[in-house]
Amino acid sequence: MRLFKCQACGQTVYFENTRCVRCGSRLGYLSEIGLMSALEPDVNPDLLAALDETGLRDAVALPLDVEEVWLPYLRPGKRYRFCANVSLVGCNWLVPFQDAEPHCAACRHNRHVSDPGQDDNLAGWRQLERAKRRLFYSLLRLRLPMPTRAENPEGLAFDFLADPPDPKLPRVITGHANGLITIALREADDVEREKMRKSLGEPYRTLLGHFRHESGHYFWDPLVCDSGQLEACRALFGDERVNYGRSLKAYYIHGAPDDWRGRFVSAYATMHPWEDFAETWAHYLHLLDMLETAGAHGVEVHPRDRGGTIGAVVNFDPYQTKDFDPVIGNWLPLSLAMNSLNRSMGQPDLYPFVLSGAVIRKLRFIHDLVQEHRAGAEGRRRLA
Structure with a gap:
């Protein structure tokens, strides 16, 4: 940022x-x-x-x-x-x-928040809004289409919901359906979220990560389906017509395949092509925001080793560059340096993921989708 x-x-x-x-x-x-x-x-x-x-x-x-x-x-x-x-x-x-x-521009997309008169709900809502504003910062910088429900019946909307007081009733599930993103308010509880992270074997679980992931499901339609990119997307992410319910059940029974790290950004991305796209989308936004922040602070990476490895100098706007090469070329040495600094403090890796060649190709595809849409939006704005 x-x-x-x-x-x-x-x-x-x-x-x-x-x-x-x-x-x-x-x-x-x-x-x-x-x-x-x-x-x-x-x-x-x-x-x-x-x-x-x-x-x-x-x-x-x-x-x-x-x-x-x-x-x-x-x-x-x-x-x-x-x-x-x-x-x-x-x-x-x-x-x-x-x-x-x-x-x-961010809050007008809210549809429902569970009883903000309750202190716990209000505190959780505040945390969710902080993360959501960061999401919207990136989406607005990319000039992505975000109609509200007042403008489009399936426009982008958010529900922030508390679990029912009766423990026998089903808990709220974070997810996306037809433009509506639901986030469980319990995710704003750091202790509860860490318990879920450990129980699901995830290396990373944050509110901002949820928002970025679920927004990826929303942008599948305008950027992939509505832009004539469905077949190209299937070639990279797989055929989304595979039954989602059966894929979900199989994932939670059998887990990810042993070789997933060579083809997917996370284990959960193996579950279904839609989840692969949403996970990759979230990481694309991670990269852009982190690179812009590094550039704004003048952070550079120049490893002092005998091999003369490449470094990172973010002297470009990652949100506007048409070329993906400087994005990924600077991200790899920067993320390695950040992880090494965290380890020096006895902390887990800041970015606990490995970007294989297959994942980089998926990230590049998403970058091209976004930049093509951005260029079209700016051209329409100039003509208006």
């Missing part, structure tokens, strides 16, 4: 920040340009003058009805308000003041 700065004082700020730690300016995320902006409240100028004269402007917390309209430094003359979820879950994304939709 990019680094941002407070336009009021130049301090480095981050995606989750709501105020600048140096000057105290309120911060908000402008999703249409992908940048954090310092904000000024749009208030009565006579009130501001009075506060300045008394020296109280920095010491007084202006009431909500005064501060509800904001002027971003990066959008001179334009008025914004915060997403309607700012108080509930701390959403720091902005909405144009005249927009009839009260929620931001």
Whole structure:
């Protein structure tokens, strides 16, 4: 992810920040340009003058009805308000003041959240939203199609659901169906999620990983089926017409084949072509976000060994490059360095996966799908 700065004082700020730690300016995320902006409240100028004269402007917390309209430094003359979820879950994304939709570009995709009046549900929802905003950061950077349910009956939507109080009833299953992504609120409990990770023998299980994986199921239709790429996709991932229910049952009975590491990014990817695509999609988003973050921080890898192995210098935008070679070429040495640093602290590998040649070909296919769609979207935007 990019680094941002407070336009009021130049301090480095981050995606989750709501105020600048140096000057105290309120911060908000402008999703249409992908940048954090310092904000000024749009208030009565006579009130501001009075506060300045008394020296109280920095010491007084202006009431909500005064501060509800904001002027971003990066959008001179334009008025914004915060997403309607700012108080509930701390959403720091902005909405144009005249927009009839009260929620931001990410929160407007929510369909149902189990009783946020319960503390545990609200805490879990907050954690899920933090991860979801990171997902939407990437999806918006890639200019992917994301109609809401109001725009399309099978548009992208989210349910965040708690398990029923009766332990005899089935628990909520995280998954995707016809554009609706369901995430079990229990996944926001770190202890519960770690128990599930161990019981399923997974090397990695995070909220962001769930969002990225399930979004891969959603984008199968617009990027593969609707773009005439189904046969090419089948050649790499397999025939998705194989019965999903039987494949799921077989996977949980027999597990992954012994040679899965040479052909799949994870054991779960072996279950069905749809899961292989979704798993590979999630890792594609992992690569882009990590590479952009490394580049923003000036992280470079230059191994000091006798073999003169290649290093990593991320001096390009991984979200926009048409060529996949610099993405994978920089990712491999970077991930090796990150894993080595984690081991030096006695921690598990940060990226506990091996990308075989077959997996890299699948990642390249997804990259080409995304970049072709992105180019088409930008061309349509220029013609509009």
